[in-house]
Amino acid sequence: MAESPLIFDRALLRQRRRRAAVLGPATFLLDRLADDLADRLAAVLRRFELAADLGTPGDAVRAAIARLGSIGKIVAADTLPEVSRMAPVVVADEEALPFGAEKLDLVVSALALQFVNDLPGTLVQIRRALKPDGLFLGALLGGDTLTELRQSFAVAESEIEGGVSPRAAPANCWSRYETVFALMHDLRRMGATNNLLARRRTPLKRATLFRMAEIYGERFADADGRVRATFEIVWLSGWAPHPDQQQPLRPGSAKERLADALGTREISTGEKAGK
Helix, strand or coil: CCCCCCCECHHHHHHHHHHHHHHCCCCHHHHHHHHHHHHHHHCCCCCEEEEEEECCCCCHHHHHHHCCCCEEEEEEEECCHHHCCCCCEEECECCECCCCCCCEEEEEEECCHHHCCCHHHHHHHHHHHEEEEEEEEEEEECCCCCHHHHHHHHHHHHHHCCCCCCCCCCCCEEEEECCHHHHHHHHHHCCCCCCECCCCCCCCCHHHHHHHHHHHHHHHECCCCCEEEEECEEEEEEECCCCCCCCCCCCCCCCCCHHHHHCCCCCCCCCCCCC
16 A cells, blocks of 8 residues: 655644744634634534544634534644643544544544645544544645745745745635734744755755845735735535435436526537537
């Protein structure tokens, strides 16, 4: 069986998350996602007796869903046992979940799964841990996240160092900053700086850093001089199968034609539209 490629330095990620906790984490994005996740769960009219929050930094998500009143017990599953002040912590890596089969009613995760090397493998483990009719709801960063910073670094490094180092994982909401250095400070406080295994290991040149800042300002500043940063959020959700769930009808069993419902003419296979 082929192994999943290693993209992220997970040990470095843990170090930088600890550093972020010492600096005082920047939580604006997590706070927004916590509210969004709670709103999505509020639309589900059922109770979840046992929920696991998988890898989410901080307590924002756990606090938001606890207020719903439809959650029984919440546990945090994280590599850092000190991450939670309000829920029991199961020390676990998102790539190797410790839960037995069909133990959880609900799994949530915010801003953690984008740093997993084998995301399909993690999703399989989540599916196994969910009880029948259990729910998974997660949010991770998408491909356009920090596109401005990646483009600016790419041009600066090409000009000054003759090559480009991977800096942000291919991943919308936007945030604005006084300078790009204020954005980078927030990224350190989020534990979200470069943890790619393929990153350049030599120290970043001061000239490259300042050239990147110039390019960023030239390309991505608004009229008032503040710069933009993109954070693309991808939501994932899924229910574990259960025999009582609604099932799709058999192909060909419909009693009415879609064309009739839409008030249009059905075009048979091979017939060209407009004839």
